[in-house]
Amino acid sequence: MTQGKSFSARTLDTNALKSFAHPLRLRIYELLDEHGPSTATRLAALLGQNTGATSYHLRELARHGMIEVVPEMGRGKEKYWRITPGGFSYGEPDSDPETASALEFLLDDLVRQRGEELARWREEEAGAPEEWVRVSGFGRRSLRLTPEETGELRDEVFAVLERYRALSDRREVESPAPRDPSLGRVVIHFDVLPVGAGRGTPGETTSPGS
Template sequence: MQIKSFSARTLDANALKSFAHPLRLRIYELLDEHGPSTATGLAGLLGQNTGATSYHLRELAKHGMIEVVRGMGRGKEKYWRVVPGGFSYGEPPAADDDAETAGAMEYLLDDLVRRRGAELARWRQESAEAPEEWVEVSTYGRRSLRLTPEETARMRDEVFEVLERYRAASDGRQDPPESAGHVVVHFDVLPLGAGRRD
């Protein structure tokens, strides 16, 4: 079954291996949440030296994960941001075919699960103090359905089409409205038990 891509690109094996690094993942998270920053600013947040953050920023940029923001900074100062459009991890390679890439994929998927749990826990805490309009529009959702693989693919693609519309609107803004916030959407389709051999 063909899987549609709803991101700007799918990471290749080299990008996967490069991204599967704790400091690079953290740098990416900080840029995603807080917006553009310099190597010096990130070094302060991460407790690293500027040389280390500069190196990891260049590695992320080499694989198209982040980019320099034109028109920001003075002299040689560079502000970095996440490349709009996002990315996907693609199909996991078989461990026999490419053990290093398969290991990187496992690491990234485990980190994705960790981040989702941390973001849910963070919102649970923050929601008690958040402005009422944000509490009203937030939601937790879970559905348990009985679907065929074809129905599941159709549902997944329809949800991603909606998310893609809002991602394009978000990425296309030069100056977001003052009311705009950093909104995270978790969406998983998990055919639990599908791999069971009874």
């Protein structure tokens, strides 16, 4: 990973990385992101798990600050959980093999999730409301840049995303439910990849046999 400015509220520490690198916890986090605040019972039904197991994994996520209880929701012992506002980043690669393995697992899952979300939108687009189709978009650019320019580009884009993340987080905290029907869950995929960096100079091509 490229060292740069963090635009998230926190960077996951070693213990949080290892804890998060668990298939069921990742799925729970995805469901909370997709559906908003949920109880252990509802999540268990969506996952095909028992409530006890789901509650345990929710507590583990909360222990590392990934999710939190929504104080305005729930009755008695019933708890509604939501993603902790502010976002997070995975940080830099670690020399500890176990932590490095957890980070690789999380990054591979991120690639998997992005592919699934793109494929799902391609299927849903034809039946989606026209106002959402109009503002959606796919984009790819191939540029010739220095490492310094690439870092500046990344930071400028993340600064824009941070503005809208803060707006979204305020809405989640101020009005957890019911949700404004005009709001939609919008996913932004953004990657900066120096193509070919692992084979030499990024963007450089070699002829067969050279």
